[in-house]
Amino acid sequence: MSDKNREGKRSARERMLEERAEQEARAKRKKKLVVGGAVVAVIAAAVVIGVVVQNQRSKPETPTAAPAGTIGDKNLIIPVGAANAPSTLTVYEDPRCPACGAFERTFSPTIDQLEDAGKVFVNYHIVSFIDRSLGGNGSKYGANALGCAQNAGHFRDYHDVLYRNQPGETEDTFGTKQTLIDLGKQVPGLDNPEFRSCVDTNRFGGWVSAVQQDFDKSGFKSTPTVLLNGQPIYPKKGDEQISTDNLVKWVDEANQGKQLGTPGPHGQSPAPTSTAAEPNTSPTP
Incomplete structure (x- = not known):
């Protein structure tokens, strides 16, 4: 080639x-x-x-109706105890939250005593995020029922009954409105047509949504979130684990040298001077 x-x-x-x-x-x-x-x-x-x-x-959502006596921005907080108490206990909890149920069953008698003694003003934020995670309506309907009890002046007693009868987290028992109505029968003076209608029509559904949206923006991630004068105390305060004895001790230390408050009957805050928004009575699924 x-x-x-x-x-x-x-x-x-x-x-x-x-x-x-x-x-x-x-x-x-x-x-x-x-x-x-x-x-x-x-x-x-x-x-x-x-x-x-x-x-x-x-x-953003502004509730069309808020339970009577609620306080704070947009009336999202249910107050219990004396507004002039020297310390404020802030509690965020969900009706379906098992840790909230355990907290309430352990601490509610002690908290009731602190309220009745005028030592703490308790601010409840009733949130409803578990429905988003597990489905169902038990958180939302339970929160509405607590709003209905607040509207009727029986929040504390109904709140205690609700948590004593709390189902398992994955059981949507509170998603049945009749269950919430029946639990009202355990609270003297609450089982009446007004309360039953309030629960059945989900009257404060818009308020419940607004409380949850406020929680979403709060920076808190779980329930129960418990603060004493703005400082977290659950599950511990500093290096000390929370207990009924420690809760009393922490409140007494915070109140040292301060005048105690004057709560109304059964720890309820005095009746508000302003009138709550007119309720929306149209049924909500």
Whole structure:
């Protein structure tokens, strides 16, 4: 074979290799573009979903009706005890939360005594996020029923009854309104047409949603969240574990040298001077 022919074959082979290399490079560039586009699409979709979820969680809502005697911004807090007590105990809890049930069954007698002695003003935030996690309506309907009991002036007693009869977290027993109505029969003076209608129509459903939205923005992540004068004390305060004895001790230490408050009957706060919003009596599923 002549040198000229060998050179021609070598050039053809080199051109073929160059073309193949260029094809592979184009294929790689195309693959990167496709993968990159897919990643961008996934990120964009995630951003859209995130915005939608955040909007659902943070959408501002002003309740059309709030239980009588509620306090704070938009009347989202149920107060118990003397408003002029020297210390404030803040409690965030969900009716379906088992840890809240355990907390209440252990501490509610002690808290009741502290309220009755004018030592603490208790502010309850009744949240309802467990329904979002497990499905059902027990948190929302239970919170509404507690609002109905507050509206009737029997919050503390009904609150204690509700937690004494709390079902398991995954059981949506409180999602049946009749169960909540029947529990009202254990509270003297609460079982009446007004309370039954309030529970059955979910009268304070908008208020319940507003309380939960406020919790979403609070920075707290779990229930029960318990604060004494703004400082966390559950499950412990500093290095000390919470107990009934420690709770009394912490309150007494905080109140040292201060005048005690004057609660109303059964720890209820004095009747408000302002009138609550007119209730929305249209049924809510």
